[in-house]
Amino acid sequence: MMDEPVPAKAVTEDLASGHLVQRYDRELAGLRGIILDMGQRVVEQTRAAALALIEGDAAQAYRVLDREPQIDYLSLDADEEIFRVIARRQPTAVDLRIVLALFRIASDVERAGDKTVRIANQALALGAAEPEPKEGPDEVPSAELRVLLRGLEEHARGMLEQSIEAVARFNVVKALGVFENESALFEASARVRQHLGQDGAVGLRPDRILCLLTAAHALERIGNHASNIAEQVIYVAEGKDIRYRNREILIETLRHGHAF
Amino acid sequence: MSTTVEEMQQRSNAMTAAELAGGTESRATVGDVTxxxxxxxxxxxxxxYGAKQAIKRVxxxxxxNEVVAMIGPSGCGKSTFLRCLNRxxxxxxxxxxxGSIQLDGRDIYDRTLDPVSLRAQVGMVFQKPNPFPKSIYENVAYGPRIHGLTNRRAELDELVSTSLQxxxxxxxxxxxLEQPGTSLSGGQQQRLCIARTIAVSPEVILMDEPCSALDPIATAIIEELIDELRVSYSIAxxxxxxxxxxxVSQRTAYFHLGDLIEVGETNQIFTNPRHKLTEDYITGRFG
Known part of the structure; x- marks a missing residue:
């Protein structure tokens, strides 16, 4: 799947460089650097929040909460840098698309970071909740649910990681990879919901089910943010706004280098 | 038949090679020129210009009622092309x-056509304001008088007033109005030159870097004026x-080494140009 032809410019050029004014290159690189830094931190936050939830590791949950403000501060830095580039350079064409896209990407990364906090909070709530009655399961989440949650987390984090890699060089192939993982993400999320929705089968109290559902939904949303980021990568590289487009047609079109 | 950007880039690379080999072939223009x-x-x-070709099959x-902007690096032929439009x-x-240049269906290089009357129909505003060393009134009245539009004082007064407005x-x-045109500020002088052009009822106004000698405020006033003039005239x-x-423009044309590389809606050219040369130029990547 990954070795099919794609437009050459999408994988070979760094679209943000090559200005006569080299400082402009450095400004765009600096801006992208901030957002890549944010992205990597949120990937790590996702991993830690999922550990807290699945393994009941409260220390990981507190670490997520501690580290969250750093991501918020970075998003403020990104905003400031974006305003500065616009004011100083009045970007046009691909540069304008880069700046607009990075503005939107920074917002998606920051919101993905917020989801990790939500997951960590649910993990702490699960740990603090009163023990299940005797007839309930020995551990929360159960071994079966842990497998399902782990699958969901791997898809969500994988998509986020891939989308951030796509931003690093505005790489269309990696962005398409994110879209291709969407259905697996939705299926993994549906499996968790289905499991928790079984009538009495999991033997959990409603407040715990609610915590787990909230956390699972947050994981799915991290995957959605990754898709939004990938859409912006396509916007930069191809000059087309593909939000709300049919994914299957889009992937097919881009993979074969057709105009769309 | 549609051409992909990649094909166009390959073609433009091939043309560059042809030029290096001493050829003078023109490049196909991307976008609709009509x-x-x-x-x-x-x-x-x-x-x-002698043996040197400045414009190639443009x-x-x-x-x-549109403003067409012509952009490109120095020596690309944009001013040469502009100057062809009123001979x-x-x-x-x-x-x-x-080649052929027509104004309202008539060939402007027709031998029977008087270039002086053509230049009334296709007026020009230059980079540096160049009022005549006469009064403000005479700067505007001169054109209508020599073109025989009117000689009556009352009509001239009206024409001068309307043109200045x-x-x-x-x-x-x-x-x-009796003070010398040269006593005005740079921006005012440029607007006087525009009034002088308007006074002879042109159909097209050509402007060759009309704001490059002006400060940002005078520039903003001229740009506002260009937008108003578009209602009555065509502007290049x-x-x-x-x-x-x-x-200021609705369409933009990008020139490069005598070729018209790309033409398109201004919004498209400045957000998503189709030709790499256009993109490199407008984003400051062109050496």
Whole structure:
């Protein structure tokens, strides 16, 4: 799947460089650097929040909460840098698309970071909740649910990681990879919901089910943010706004280098 | 038949190679050079200065009530092309223009056409304001008088007043019409030159970097004026300011080494140009 032809410019050029004014290159690189830094931190936050939830590791949950403000501060830095580039350079064409896209990407990364906090909070709530009655399961989440949650987390984090890699060089192939993982993400999320929705089968109290559902939904949303980021990568590289487009047609079109 | 950007880039690379080998072939223009309602129609225009070809098979329409911006690096041929549109190049020895340029369906290089009356129909505003060393009134009245539009004082007064109003200068000069045009500020002088052009009832106004000698405030006033003038005239403007092209024009044409590389809606050119040369130039990647 990954070795099919794609437009050459999408994988070979760094679209943000090559200005006569080299400082402009450095400004765009600096801006992208901030957002890549944010992205990597949120990937790590996702991993830690999922550990807290699945393994009941409260220390990981507190670490997520501690580290969250750093991501918020970075998003403020990104905003400031974006305003500065616009004011100083009045970007046009691909540069304008880069700046607009990075503005939107920074917002998606920051919101993905917020989801990790939500997951960590649910993990702490699960740990603090009163023990299940005797007839309930020995551990929360159960071994079966842990497998399902782990699958969901791997898809969500994988998509986020891939989308951030796509931003690093505005790489269309990696962005398409994110879209291709969407259905697996939705299926993994549906499996968790289905499991928790079984009538009495999991033997959990409603407040715990609610915590787990909230956390699972947050994981799915991290995957959605990754898709939004990938859409912006396509916007930069191809000059087309593909939000709300049919994914299957889009992937097919881009993979074969057709105009769309 | 549609052509992909990759194909066009390959073609442009091939042309660069041909040029290096000493060829003078023209490059195909990306985008539609025609408009639905043209005032001027230029087809396959070549311009030679002696043995040097300055413009290569350029085709471009200028529509009614539109502003077309011509951009490109120095020496790309944009001013040369602009000067073809009212035969200003006739005054240059060794300059040869071929191809076809029509104004309202009539060939402007027709031998029977008087270039002086053509230049009334297709007026020009230059980079540096160049008022005549006469009064403000005479600067505007001179054209209508020599073109025989009117000789009656009352009509001339009316024409001078209307032209100065259209050029947005009336309120600033109405009480000192007898003072020399050169006594005005740079921006006012440029608007006086625009009033002078308007006074002979042109159909097209050509502007060759009309704001490059002006400060930002005078520039903003001229840009506002260009937008107002578009209602009555067709305007072709050469500018080195990308932002100005983006602000004032509806269509933009990018020239490079005598070729018209790309033409398109200004919004498209400045957000998603189709040719790599256009993108490199407007984003400051062009060496």
């Amino acid at each position: 408009v639905a309602d043209p005032r001027m129609v230029c087809r396959d225009v070549d311009v030679w 085709s471009l329409d200028i529509g009614k 200003m190049n006739d005054t240059i020895a060794d300059c040869r223009v071929t 259209k050029a947005g200068l009336w309120n600033e000069v109405k009480d000192r 403007i050469v500018t080195h300011s990308m932002q100005q092209a983006a602000r």
